[in-house]
Amino acid sequence: xxxxxxxxxxxxxxxxxxxxxxxxxxxxxxxxxxxxxxxxxxxxxxxxxxxxxxxxxxxxxxxxxxxxxxxxxxxxxxxxxxxxxxxxxxxxxxxxxxxxxxxxxxxxxx
Amino acid sequence: xxxxxxxxxxxxxxxxxxxxxxxxxxxxxxxxxxxxxxxxxxxxxxxxxxxxxxxxxxxxxxxxxxxxxxxxxxxxxxxxxxxxxxxxxxxxxxxxxxxxxxxxxxxxxxxxxx
Numbered sequence: 001x002x003x004x005x006x007x008x009x010x011x012x013x014x015x016x017x018x019x020x021x022x023x024x025x026x027x028x029x030x031x032x033x034x035x036x037x038x039x040x041x042x043x044x045x046x047x048x049x050x051x052x053x054x055x056x057x058x059x060x061x062x063x064x065x066x067x068x069x070x071x072x073x074x075x076x077x078x079x080x081x082x083x084x085x086x087x088x089x090x091x092x093x094x095x096x097x098x099x100x101x102x103x104x105x106x107x108x109x110x
Numbered sequence: 111x112x113x114x115x116x117x118x119x120x121x122x123x124x125x126x127x128x129x130x131x132x133x134x135x136x137x138x139x140x141x142x143x144x145x146x147x148x149x150x151x152x153x154x155x156x157x158x159x160x161x162x163x164x165x166x167x168x169x170x171x172x173x174x175x176x177x178x179x180x181x182x183x184x185x186x187x188x189x190x191x192x193x194x195x196x197x198x199x200x201x202x203x204x205x206x207x208x209x210x211x212x213x214x215x216x217x218x219x220x221x222x223x224x
Contacts, residue, residue, distance in 0.1 A: 003169075008150065032210045043200060043215035044153065087152065089213075096141045096160040096207045097168070102152035 003027055004090050006101035014109050017078055021104045023088030024070045032091035033064055035073050037084045038103065044087055047073075075106075083108045112136050116201050116216035123191045123223045131186040131219050133201030140206030142184035143213065144168075144176060146197040153200060159184055160207055191223045 006023045013019045025033075033050035048055065050062040050071050061074040075082055088101035117132045135142065141160050145153040145168075155168030157176040165176050173195060175187045184203075188195060198220050204213040 006152075034212060041147070041198060041218075043217055045215070046212035049210065049212070091210075093207055095166060096204070097155065097158055097166070098143060098202075098204075098213055099155060099169070100145070100153040102150070 002102075003099045004088055004101040006088050006104050008102055008104060010105040010107055012107045012109055013078055015078060015080060018074065018076045019078055019106065020072060020074045021086055021088075021106075022070050022072045023101050024068075025088075025090045026069070027090070027092065028066075028069060029092060029094065031093035033062075033071050034089040034091070035060075035062060035071075036087040036089055036100070038087055039084050044100075047086070078106075078108050080108050080110060082106060114201055114203055114214050114216040116199075116219050118219060119217065120220050121222070123188075123221065125192060125223060127191050128187065128189050129191065130188075131199055131201075131221075132183070133185065133216060134183045135203040135214070136182065137203060137205075137214065138181070139203035139214075140181070141204050141213075142178065143202040143204075144174075144184065144186045145200045145202065146170065146195075147200060147218075148197050156186065156199075191221075193223045195221065196223045197221060 035047040036044040037047045038044040054063045085103040143158040144156040159178040201216040202213040
């Protein structure tokens with residue numbers, strides 16, 4: 001079983017809709033969690049960190065459920081510019097290993 | 111702001127040739143990483159280094175070697191390239207263990223093995 005798993009999609013969503021992604025991780029010792037965005041095979045860039053209490057950044061909300069070992073990303077009022085691949089990232093503080101999920105492709109439709 | 115610099119950006123190799131991908135960061139980060147990305151596979155960790163002088167295997171280390179030359183530089187070597195190593199390679203760095211901060215990526219090296 002891969003350490004970090006995501007639904008690859010694609011998710012085809014009309015502009016203005018709300019979309020949510022989940023990501024599960026297998027190692028309960030995982031310490032830090034992130035969502036990255038990647039455009040057209042360019043380098044990944046941080047979208048937001050995920051905190052235990054949940055956090056929000058504009059239209060984006062991230063949640064962490066340690067008991068069930070998953071994180072989620074919610075995008076509200078989606079824009080055409082949100083079309084990208086969203087990568088779930090888990091970091092193990094003990095040795096600073098960082099593992100990426102395969103990514104979820106999102107297409108926002110006009 | 112240079113950040114993470116990878117060289118070369120593009121490379122074509124013949125099967126069996128060797129080459130070294132270079133990565134350097136100017137952010138005084140302790141941890142550095144090499145990933146490969148293939149279509150539909152996301153980024154897979156090849157090797158990482160949590161500090162100068164240490165390296166660890168990631169998810170797909172076979173066929174690769176690494177060297178953490180100093181704090182700034184982390185190179186990836188293919189001793190005998192194979193077509194299965196055709197991929198986009200990304201180097202990344204972050205401040206270090208117990209620092210809940212993002213990883214910064216280079217722009218990638220697009221490698222084709224024929």
